[in-house]
Amino acid sequence: MWAATLGAALAFGAPGTLADAASTAPGTPTHASTASATHARAAVSASPRATWVAGTRAYLVLTTPGDSTAVRSAIAASGGTVFSTFDPIGVIVAHSASSTFATTVRGVAGVQQVGATRTSDVPADAYNPALPATPAQATTPAGEPVRADMSQIKADQAWAVNPGSATVKVGILDTGVDGQHQDLAPNFDAADSVSCAYGKPDSRAGAWRDVDTHGTHVAGTIAAAKNGKGVIGVAPAVRIAAVRVAEPGNSFFFAENTICGFVWAGDHGFQVTNNSYYTDPWQFNCPDNIDQAAIIEGVKRAQQYAETKGSLQIAAAGNENYDLAHKTTDSASPNDSTPITRTITNACLDIPTELPGVVTVAANGTGVTKASFSNYGQNVIDVAAPGSSVYSTVPGGGYGTKSGTSMATPHVVGVAALIASANPGITPAQIRAQLAAQANDIACPSDARCTGTTANNAFFGEGQVDALKAVGTTPPAGKYFENLTDYAINDNATVDSPITVTGVSGNAPATLKVGVDIKHTYIGDLKVDLVAPDGTVYPLHNHTGGSADNLAQTYTVNASSEVANGTWKLRVNDNAASDTGTINAWNLTF
Numbered sequence: 001m002w003a004a005t006l007g008a009a010l011a012f013g014a015p016g017t018l019a020d021a022a023s024t025a026p027g028t029p030t031h032a033s034t035a036s037a038t039h040a041r042a043a044v045s046a047s048p049r050a051t052w053v054a055g056t057r058a059y060l061v062l063t064t065p066g067d068s069t070a071v072r073s074a075i076a077a078s079g080g081t082v083f084s085t086f087d088p089i090g091v092i093v094a095h096s097a098s099s100t101f102a103t104t105v106r107g108v109a110g111v112q113q114v115g116a117t118r119t120s121d122v123p124a125d126a127y128n129p130a131l132p133a134t135p136a137q138a139t140t141p142a143g144e145p146v147r148a149d150m151s152q153i154k155a156d157q158a159w160a161v162n163p164g165s166a167t168v169k170v171g172i173l174d175t176g177v178d179g180q181h182q183d184l185a186p187n188f189d190a191a192d193s194v195s196c197a198y199g200k201p202d203s204r205a206g207a208w209r210d211v212d213t214h215g216t217h218v219a220g221t222i223a224a225a226k227n228g229k230g231v232i233g234v235a236p237a238v239r240i241a242a243v244r245v246a247e248p249g250n251s252f253f254f255a256e257n258t259i260c261g262f263v264w265a266g267d268h269g270f271q272v273t274n275n276s277y278y279t280d281p282w283q284f285n286c287p288d289n290i291d292q293a294a295i296i297e298g299v300k301r302a303q304q305y306a307e308t309k310g311s312l313q314i315a316a317a318g319n320e321n322y323d324l325a326h327k328t329t330d331s332a333s334p335n336d337s338t339p340i341t342r343t344i345t346n347a348c349l350d351i352p353t354e355l356p357g358v359v360t361v362a363a364n365g366t367g368v369t370k371a372s373f374s375n376y377g378q379n380v381i382d383v384a385a386p387g388s389s390v391y392s393t394v395p396g397g398g399y400g401t402k403s404g405t406s407m408a409t410p411h412v413v414g415v416a417a418l419i420a421s422a423n424p425g426i427t428p429a430q431i432r433a434q435l436a437a438q439a440n441d442i443a444c445p446s447d448a449r450c451t452g453t454t455a456n457n458a459f460f461g462e463g464q465v466d467a468l469k470a471v472g473t474t475p476p477a478g479k480y481f482e483n484l485t486d487y488a489i490n491d492n493a494t495v496d497s498p499i500t501v502t503g504v505s506g507n508a509p510a511t512l513k514v515g516v517d518i519k520h521t522y523i524g525d526l527k528v529d530l531v532a533p534d535g536t537v538y539p540l541h542n543h544t545g546g547s548a549d550n551l552a553q554t555y556t557v558n559a560s561s562e563v564a565n566g567t568w569k570l571r572v573n574d575n576a577a578s579d580t581g582t583i584n585a586w587n588l589t590f
Contacts, residue, residue, distance in 0.1 A: 052124035055097040058083070058199065058256055060298040061105060062113040065090040074108040083126075084200035084256070086263050089301040093199040093256045095122055102291075115294025117255045119281055120336040123247065126198035132209035132248065135178055138397035140229045145549045146519070147231065149221075149386035151584060152367070153411055154468035155234045156552040157517060158418060162471035163226060164235035165421035170222055170413060171270035171311070173261040174215030174277065175251055176208050177242035178395035181216060184240070186225040192268045193242040199256025201264055208242035212251050213394045215242065217402050218276055220393030221410035222417065230399060231392055234414025234467055238421060241270065245277070252280040252336060255295040258352060262302035266309030271420045272431070273306070274413040275315035275352050276406035281334035284327065284348035296349060303355050312428035314413050315353035316405035317362045317375040323449065324350065324377030325458065354380065359416075359432055362460060363387025363408035368442045370450075370459045374405055378451045381461035382432075383439050385411035411465065418470040438470060439463035479504060482515075482587035489520060489574050489581040496531070496569040497583045504590050508532075508559035513589035514540060518551040518572065520581025527573040530557055533566025550581075564590055 059080070063071050065088055072082045072092065079098035085091070090112070094105075102114045146156045169189060176195070179188035195207035210216045223240045224233040243264055245257040258279050265273045279285070279299060285292040303313055317324065327348055331341040353360045362384040363371035370376065371387050387408030394400040412435065419434050420426055426434075442460040444450035450459045487497045514530050528541035528551065540555045570586045 052127050053097045054121065056095050056122045057097070058117045058122050058254065059094045059096065059102060059105075060113070060115050060117055060255060060259075060294045061092040061094050061111060062294060062297055063090040063092065063110050064112070068092055071108060071110050074111075075105060078104040078108070080105065083198070084260070086259060086302070089263065089305050091259055091298050091301060093259075113294040113297060115291035115298075117291075117295060118336055119334040122198070123249075125248065129195065129197065129202055129207070130248070131204065131206050132176060132211050134180070134206065134209065135396035137180055137182065140182055140397060142229050143549070144226070144228060144230055144232050146552065147391055148366070149390050149411065150232065150234065151517065151519075152364070152386050153234070153415065153465055155414070156550070157515060157554070158467035158471045159226060159232070159236065160553055161468070162418060162422055164223070164238035164418055166237060166239055167424070168235075168238045168417050168420045169268075169270050170235075170238055170240050170417050171243050171261075171265045171268075171273040172215055172219050172222070172240055173243045173245050173258070173265070173273055173275050174218055175212040175246040176210035176215045176244035177219045177240070178210050178216045178393070179208070179242060181220075181393050181395065182397055183224040183227065183230040183393050184216070184219055186227060187223045187236070187238065187240050189239045189241040194264055195244040196257050196260035196264060197244055197247045199254070199260050201260055208244045210395045211244065211246060211248040213400065214251070214276070214402075214406065215244070215246070216395045217392045217400065218274055218406065218410045221390060221407065222274060222414045224393055234411055235417040235421065238417045241268070243273075250336075253277045254281070255279050255299055255351075258299050259302040262299070262306040262313070265311045266306035270311045272312050272314060272413050272416045274410050275313055275358075276404075276409045277316070278318065278353070279351040281336040282330075283332045283335070283350065284330050284344050285351055286344055286348035288347070296351065299351050300355050303352060303358060307357055307428050310428060312359065312416060312431050313352060313357065314359040314361060314409055314416060316409045317353055317360050317381060318350060319373040319404050320375055321373055322375045323458070324354065324375050324380040326377070357428070357432075359383065359412065359435060360461070361385060361405060361409045361412045363405045364460070364464060368464060370445070371403070371405075371408075373403070374408070376449065376458045378458040381458065383412055383435055383462050384408065384442065384460040384464050415465040415467050415470045418467055422470065422472045434470070435465060436462040438466050440466050479590040480587065482585060483570075484585045487583040489518070489526070489572050489583060491574055491577050491580055494571060494573040495583065496571050497586060498567050498569050499586070499588055500567045501565050501588065501590070504564035506564060508562045508564045509590055510558045510560040512557045512559040514555045514557055514570075515587040515589070516540065516551055516553055516555065516570065517585040518581060519584050520551065520574075520579060521549055522546075522576070522579035523548050523551050525574050525576040525579055526551065527575065529571045530555075531569040531571050532559060532562040533568060534562065536562065537571075
């Protein structure tokens, strides 16, 4: 969920058109405000009615999974039209303009629940959807500097180990994706992309294009290609597919759209999906409301179906700075008509993020702080990731900056895709467990709202995700040492960053691993050496790379003649004017 002042489901807030960061000339960011808020083989589509009728509403009709022929006939006899069916999960999407439709169909044999999914009419566009426009593409100059959000989760170090596998496919359930964007096109899978707007798969070419900017921004954070221009995603070599669940004009994500999206994800082999939204029109769906109970059950069935097919859903926690573990009121719903203030309890769920099996993501600010807008909650938040001022792709070949749990979620999705890349055949449950186990603990700040322990608390869950651990470089116990302190690299100067090694018997190995993360705007200025405790110098980098930015690399050094214990140093010499930098971090693995 994006934390600009949004309507619809991208953030909690009043209804209205998205207030987004517009596309800009290449390399020129725009800035969203920091928070005040925001086919499927299993689907059998019915023929739409010929004309739209004012007052038409959408309903979920839930049955026992399997053949729904009799119930579909009863729907037609009760003044309704079957818009789409998902028989494997027992969900039918029906339309009707009759005020007695829901009551009548609830009495039909085989019907378990019926619930309206909107408090507004189904748009006429549902019966003849217009294809989103194809944006003209700008050209981006060369250069893709490593961004702070990527360094924060060690994605820049993970790329050198495993940038992800093209056999791993990630589904982006959002406002659509500009698949022609130069930073996304190398990894974009048009064949498995679709529009699920209105609750029925539309696989026409381009139906999945972005009707806003949100989905394209999310896509870049996950898998922008490492191609020498623009930005780099967390998992820059995995495949991405667009599932547009937002409707044009308002970017609402209604329940039938989400159901369609999850079923598509399961049937099309998406190992991970990104869900940076909540299901409109209810910020929270309460089981004591007959309509909302059907929404909960229908979306839950679709999510469970996707997981049984091998797909893990990851979702944004939301941007209201709200305690999801102690719910009291909801004043933003329904957002498709006139919101009212209502009293709620913890039984009321933010969907899909609070459904069982879904990974719930909170947003970090700079470093290991809580983003001011991020929702929180003990035993609700699973993990956290950077979500403030994230720079990524927007339609038309441009780039922009957005903030929100919408921006944190794709960082986690990218890490999950790296886990899947490093572990072929891994299950959704195993990915979920690894995300938690590999996350770096963040202690609560001095804030009474943050309950729990350092290992698991209301603000950060299990902690901030770690891309480097995701690719299989979990440090061996007792043999991994690192220095995360920043050391300035000044012009024509030398700086040492020390690591003191203890508890390692004998000599260092012939395959000593030296991980280096240096931020510098002209690496050709630099000479980088490893200095052993006895003063022996091992060259790592010697004035190569020219004008390239930053040095993030793991070197292998034969240090078998050196005693392991003692103080090792990373020595960096800058012997030219104009460009400076920082030793951001470095590590030794024995």
